[in-house]
Amino acid sequence: MGRQTAPEGVTINDMTLAATCLVAAGLALFARDSSSLPALFPYPQRMTPLEDSPFAASQGTLVFDSSGSLGGQLLAERLRALVGEGVRLSGERADADRDQVIAFLPALPQHGVRYEGYRLTIGNRRIEVRYVDPAGALHAAQTLIQLLPPAPSNPRQRTSRVEIPAMEIADWPRFSWRGMHLDVSRHFFPVEDIKRYLDSLALHKMNVFHWHLTDDGGWRMQSDRYPKLTEVGAWRVDTGGQWPGGNWNYSELRFPGPNSGKKLYGGYYTKEQIRDIVKYAADRNITVVPEIEMPGHSLPALVAYPKLGCEGVEPYPEPGFNRTNNFCPGKDETLEFLEAILDETLDLFPSKFIHIGADEVWKGFWQKCPKCQERIRTEGLAVNNGHSPEENLQSWLVRRVESYLWRKGRRLVGWDEILEGGLAPGATVMSWRGIAGGIAAAKAGQDVVMSPTSHCYFDYSYETTPVRHVYSWDPVPADLSPEEAKHVLGGQANVWTEWIPTWERVETMIFPRMLATAEVLWTEKSALDWNSFESRLARYFPRLDAMGIAYHMPKPTIAAGAVLFDDVTRVEIDVPEGMPFLLRFTSDGSLPTGDSRLYDGPIEVRESSVLTFSYVNSQGKAGDPARIECKKYLPEKEVRGLAEGWSARLFAGRWSSVPAFEELSPSASGRALSVSFADPASSLESLTLPRENFALEFAGFFRVESPGVYTFSLGSDDGSVLWIAGAKLIDNDGLHGYLEKSASVALKPGYYPLRVGMFQAGGARSLSLNVEGPGLAKGQVKAWSRP
Ligand SMILES: [Zn+2]
Incomplete structure (x- = not known):
């Protein structure tokens, strides 16, 4: 069997020429401004506004449905929740032709309705649904339900009438x-x-x-x-x-x-x-x-x-x-x-x-x-x-x-x-x-x-x-x-x-x-x-x-997890156009709620603090947070006794995120000129890497000669984290395949302590850390540490 096949006896002539022209005109009309499109999911194949007043549903509205689907019943239930218990559901054929009726009727060949499809004509006097099978009648009812407001949680919030704009919809599925x-x-x-x-x-x-x-x-x-x-x-x-x-x-x-x-x-x-x-x-x-x-x-x-x-x-x-x-x-x-x-x-x-x-x-x-x-x-x-x-x-x-x-x-x-x-x-x-x-x-x-x-x-x-x-x-x-x-x-x-x-x-x-x-x-x-x-x-x-449905809200996009400054800094967040949620933030490390401060432009920061941002919906529910640690910090001008290279420590254990190293004892330690390795490398200079279930920690100073903005890129499989001066600059943590993240930070001449943590659970493993900045082409991060 292939994609849409029609039941026997139904003609799939696409649509009449006149209807097609009408639809094309309608699409153009809707397309001018997508913010006026009805919020239907999935979007119907063809939708045309009609020059008629809207259909107004009220207590006197009658739903006629003898399709054998649940469509008429679901629609009548929604209307009752909106306008009152008077909305009647009928299967009596005589009711189908009345005024103020939503009638589900079998399609005739000239309606060109496909298997699982429907044609919906919404006018001031009546709404007509044409279907060839119960599935089509049900889909039409779901479209009407999405065109109506959601059911109020309290019957006292009912109104006397709800309107549906006059239009024609011809709809069918692409896949079975x-x-x-x-x-x-x-x-x-x-x-x-x-x-x-x-x-x-x-x-x-x-x-x-x-x-x-x-x-x-x-x-x-x-x-x-x-x-x-x-x-x-x-x-x-x-x-x-x-x-x-x-x-x-x-x-x-x-x-x-x-x-x-x-x-x-x-x-x-x-x-x-x-x-x-x-x-x-x-x-x-x-x-x-x-x-x-x-x-x-x-x-x-x-x-x-x-x-x-x-x-x-x-x-x-x-x-x-x-x-x-x-x-x-x-x-x-x-x-x-x-x-x-x-x-x-x-x-x-x-x-x-x-x-x-x-x-x-x-x-x-x-x-x-x-x-x-x-x-x-x-x-x-x-x-x-x-x-x-x-x-x-x-x-x-x-x-x-x-x-x-x-x-x-x-x-x-x-x-x-x-x-x-x-x-x-x-x-x-x-x-x-x-x-x-x-x-x-x-x-x-x-x-x-x-x-x-x-x-x-x-x-x-x-x-x-x-x-x-x-x-x-x-x-x-x-x-x-x-x-x-x-x-x-x-x-x-x-x-x-x-x-x-x-x-x-x-x-x-x-x-x-x-x-x-x-x-x-x-x-x-x-x-x-x-x-x-x-x-x-x-x-x-x-x-x-x-409907009480939980959903994902985007996590705010931040340029970096850390900002280092000496007197005052400004933190700015890019809020995409059309974002349906408000961006709120706290400066005490707590998670934002509906009552937290609204972000409406760059934030001036004068003291060390952690800014936590979340999008918050109309119910006061917050999405995943993004944190920026703002830290007053000046680098050391000179650190004595350093040699080129990172100090490295290896830990054995099973983790699903980068562990708290300070609570652990290493199984081995050594030095490494670079923290980068790619699968199937079995050692990192002096350290022998197990196949799985281990973590690595690297520490060293990053020497800045020219002031300016430096961009670090941290890639790993599984998770990794980069700290600068104790602040989390890149969070690439969690169980995942190879994933690279970047963050930019303004630095002054001097020595900045860096720390890299990574863990490996199972499967492939790799780690890479690069930097580019003023006078520094993108390459592996060179570090200095005490031998
Ligand atoms: Zn066997």
């Missing part, structure tokens, strides 16, 4: 798969949160909820045949820490069972709850695609039923990524288990697509397992086809599951690892490790859902994946022919929850990025416009506030 994923394994979220998620998806016309039900953090789906999956596998030891469920650490995952007396974290969904959620989603035109991970990412199942794992493998993970979380495909009882679990899954989820994960399977255990090796022999998988026998074993398992699902009328979806060892014939690939997997599958004539980490991973910070970057995504890669591109069903954003323990945090990570994804997946490419999006978004935040 507009998805949002949610990982409920790493952190568990109860049914009411899931329903809130579904409401948010439906409001923005998304139609797939990819429910990541099983993974190493916990098994969340009730099973009748294998009750220990939830009795044991849904409850892990709560390791404490700042979040419910503890700080995330794979090697600390333990599932001790119900009677251990330990404090446990977790939960699961009963079959009844799952059926309720599936129905709730279906009523909102959302298909729930369940994901049951196999053969990897299955630690809780293997703890509950150790026999399902390979021979000779310990039940608990070793440190690092190579976890003992794989099923053993060599054992017949594993295959029987997988099929039984799939049967229970199919019974709960009517979705055509069933996701089996299949990502990140470490095959080392299979190499050592006699059962797996026997399977490789009997199935002839040790062939020379460019893949290892164990990759072929995974492919064999995926093909087997794919044909099992096919026989039951379902289709397999898996992460792009299912391409390794050859793709199962009817499988759909979800491309996450970039877009190459998606391209390969589409070129092979198989369906693809795009979900690359570059644009679609909402567990990544807003710094790594900003809203504008998400909006710039085209799910169809440029190197696909139009014929191949038809295999791109659409895309989705993924919410992995290792570091997302609360529902507020989930919402903050998805809003407003999800609005960008929703629009990219719905609105035709030619109608996407960042300026329009940004302008609408600024006016959409109050609606999110009214």
Whole structure:
């Protein structure tokens, strides 16, 4: 199947010529000033103002809807909340032709309405919705809901009438798969949160909820045949820490069972709850695609039923990524288990697509397992086809599951690892490790859902994946022919929850990025416009506030984390045009609130102080802070006994941010001419670097000869920090891949103490520190210290 296909009997003639001209004129009219565009997300394909007075909804308004969708009901509920309980919902055909009616009517061929699409005509006398399927009627209702004010929190705030401007909208989706994923394994979220998620998806016309039900953090789906999956596998030891469920650490995952007396974290969904959620989603035109991970990412199942794992493998993970979380495909009882679990899954989820994960399977255990090796022999998988026998074993398992699902009328979806060892014939690939997997599958004539980490991973910070970057995504890669591109069903954003323990945090990570994804997946490419999006978004935040939805506010952009001065200095912050929040600040180190001082121009600073800036919304809620340490400081003119080089100290330990070195004892110390190193360097002059789990601290003086502004650049994988004269100049901290940050600071001639901290958790590691300034071309920072 490809992109939009029409149900039989519906003509997809684009639009009448007259209507097209009208629309073109309308777009031009709207385009003159994007601040007048209705704040709709996703933006409709075509919208034309009509020369008519607005439709005024009041107590006497009637909603006629016999579409079988929830659209009329949701719209009537919103109108009642706004103007009063008198708003009536009717399914009587005679009511459709009255005045003051919002009528949902089946589309005729001449309306040119597409599958999932609708045509909306708003006039003074009536509003007419034309649809070909219940999904279209529901989408039209969501558009009308977004055109109405948000529901007041208190019925006494009702007004007697609300207006909707006269216009015509013709709308349809670009892609048939507009998805949002949610990982409920790493952190568990109860049914009411899931329903809130579904409401948010439906409001923005998304139609797939990819429910990541099983993974190493916990098994969340009730099973009748294998009750220990939830009795044991849904409850892990709560390791404490700042979040419910503890700080995330794979090697600390333990599932001790119900009677251990330990404090446990977790939960699961009963079959009844799952059926309720599936129905709730279906009523909102959302298909729930369940994901049951196999053969990897299955630690809780293997703890509950150790026999399902390979021979000779310990039940608990070793440190690092190579976890003992794989099923053993060599054992017949594993295959029987997988099929039984799939049967229970199919019974709960009517979705055509069933996701089996299949990502990140470490095959080392299979190499050592006699059962797996026997399977490789009997199935002839040790062939020379460019893949290892164990990759072929995974492919064999995926093909087997794919044909099992096919026989039951379902289709397999898996992460792009299912391409390794050859793709199962009817499988759909979800491309996450970039877009190459998606391209390969589409070129092979198989369906693809795009979900690359570059644009679609909402567990990544807003710094790594900003809203504008998400909006710039085209799910169809440029190197696909139009014929191949038809295999791109659409895309989705993924919410992995290792570091997302609360529902507020989930919402903050998805809003407003999800609005960008929703629009990219719905609105035709030619109608996407960042300026329009940004302008609408600024006016959409109050609606999110009214709905009680938490969202991310940008962190103020600062030129540097530190300012050194001797008498007086001025601190200036660049506030982007159109910023919908107020910039507020404190000078005592506390976090800004709605009552903090408003930033309205450069701040004069005469004493050492820490300025903390945050954007604050209309509810008084503050976004992430940015700090500037203003420090009265004059450099030493001369420091005796120095030799060229940094003093360096190495620390062993596991961190997720640069540690407080003063509380630690080093495992080694030495000197280094430069602090820079690149993976896979194994030593830094006299210091031998471990592969992972270490931290480094460097100290030395930076000698300034010419006064002026110096720009330091600090890059690292994972995090790093640069202090100058004890003030944090560059904060590049946290777990991340290679990331470089710069900051500028005005310096006078003399010696400034510098300190660099960095830590390495796992994976690649590197560090670089450069400087440029008056008479100094960009290069590594030379330092002086006591030998
Ligand atoms: Zn095995």
